[in-house]
Amino acid sequence: MLYINLILLFYLLHLNWMLLLKGENIENKWYQYCNNFNKNYSLPFEDTIRQNIFKETINFIKKHNKKFQNGLVSYDLGINHLSDLTNYEYFQKYLQYYYYHNINNKNNKNNLYDKILKRKIQQRKIKFHQMLPRSDIPETINWLKYGYKNKIIDQENCKNSYILASISTMEAHYYIKYKKLIQLSTNNILKCIKRLGNFDCNIGGSIERIYQYGMLFGIPLENNIEKNNITCRNERKSFYIKKIYISIPMINSTTTETTTTRLPSSSLSPSSSSLSSIANALVESKLYDMNIIQNENIIINSNEIAMQQAIAFYGPVTAAIDARLDTFRLYRGGLYYDSNCSSTLNETNHFVTVIGYGKMNDNTGKEYWLIRNSFGNDWGVNGYMFLIRNLNNHCGIGTYFIYPEVA
Structure with a gap:
């Protein structure tokens, strides 16, 4: 050293x-x-x-x-609070080596989630959903314009994007359903998620576990608990997850079954009589374990069109991306594209909330994802990024995403 x-x-x-x-x-x-x-x-x-x-x-x-x-x-860079870090330090302080299924390994077989899973789940039903033609999906959607405008939170030298991105998505879905802005407790999750075999600020964690935690135990509001007085048992819980929707990038398939599922009603979401199914890249289940799904050889192709459909008809999603490049760290505005950004799942190292999509208002008309990050308001466009869309799954944006149906 x-x-x-x-x-x-x-x-x-x-x-x-x-x-x-x-x-x-x-x-x-x-x-x-x-x-x-x-x-x-x-x-x-x-x-x-x-x-x-x-x-x-x-x-x-x-x-x-x-x-x-x-x-x-197509984008410019600027000074922010990360500008006095080397790329190595940036990765070590803000990003994580473990993408989603690294958390579900043999070391976590005896955690609380697996015990509850074995005790409560007797029959697990997984549904495959139809993919709509792209022409039936709205060309643009921005959930900020529907009123979801919770403040951007800074990770502050903590590898907790898996928490902040998940919380942001959950808060957005709560607003879509109840038209009420809430702030869920990140401190509660950071301390109590270890009960489900997750990790901490120094390592990172799994967004799956965050959603499972919200389903099993519920999440209290930030203003309902004291920061240094978290018991993980006695807080009054205000938020619960009813169902989890997840995209899984797999290749080999044995059988597939297609069903049609009615979309949740929402006075805020786009409506159409012809829109009665959700992307085939999504799995619906009350509880699930990734290892079980893999062992059953259940295959669901995840991609950008599937994510577009999910955002349009349900709401924002939590997605994994590759954020390791200096151009990402110093991004200030414009349409982000860096040829060195990886599109593969095993090189994703960060989680964001995808809040919408559309086309740039310039002479190019290029398609973008509207990304909500967790680097504070000084990063990007007041905490947001325009990431190029439908260009070889840039930065792995459509590889792995998840969102809830709130109770």
């Missing part, structure tokens, strides 16, 4: 020297940055390192934004 730190120090000092040779002096910008984002590095050594990282970030942004001004890329 000491050897690595020495190499890092040498590299940063070398970078500082090269910047000075170029006549680049942004020390004032650094102090302004620290003031704007409440950065306080008490040790001179650390302040020097952070300042050099910040200088490198400035150069990276300038180079990229020059391409943006010349029309070579």
Whole structure:
């Protein structure tokens, strides 16, 4: 570790020297940055390192934004509270190595969820749903315009996007059904989800477990509990999940059965007499365990069209994406596309709420997903991103998503 730190120090000092040779002096910008984002590095050594990282970030942004001004890329970058981190530090503090089925491994066989599952579930019915023609799906939907506008929350050096993205989706569905904005307790989940074999700020966790927790135990409102007085048993629960809908990316199928399911009624959601089924990429079940589903060789293809249909007829979804790139970390606006962003499930490392979709209001008319992130309001467009849509499942956006039907 000491050897690595020495190499890092040498590299940063070398970078500082090269910047000075170029006549680049942004020390004032650094102090302004620290003031704007409440950065306080008490040790001179650390302040020097952070300042050099910040200088490198400035150069990276300038180079990229020059391409943006010349029309070579469709989005621009900007300074935010993550700008004094290396890419490695960013990944270690905000992203997670474990995507959904890593959590459901042999180490978690004796957790509380599995015990309840064995005791309560006698018969589990899984339904395959028809895919509508794309022409029958609304061209655009933005659930923010229907009134769901809960505040953006910052992860703050915690790998808890799996919680924040799930909570945001649940709150949105509660609003769609009851026309009431609520704020669910993230602190309650972070502490109590370990009962279901999930992890914490240092590792990350599974969005499946969050939804299962909401179904089994319910989730209290943030203002109903004290932050440091969480018992995981006595809080008054205000939110319960009735059903879970999940897309599962699998390839080999033995049999498939198609049924038609009536869509939940909502005075806020788009309506059409012809819309009576949901995407075949979704599974409906009262409770489920991923290992059981895999053992039964149940196959459901997940894709962007399926997610579009789910968002249009049900509401926002929680989705896994690849967020490891510096262009994602420093995104400020425009239509995000980076050819280095992975579209495969095993490289997803972050969770977001997909709040809608549409086409850009420019001469390109390119399709986008409206992404709600958990990096605070200083990131992106007030906490949101326009991610390119229907282009080879960019950043893995349509690979794995989930949403609830609230009780």
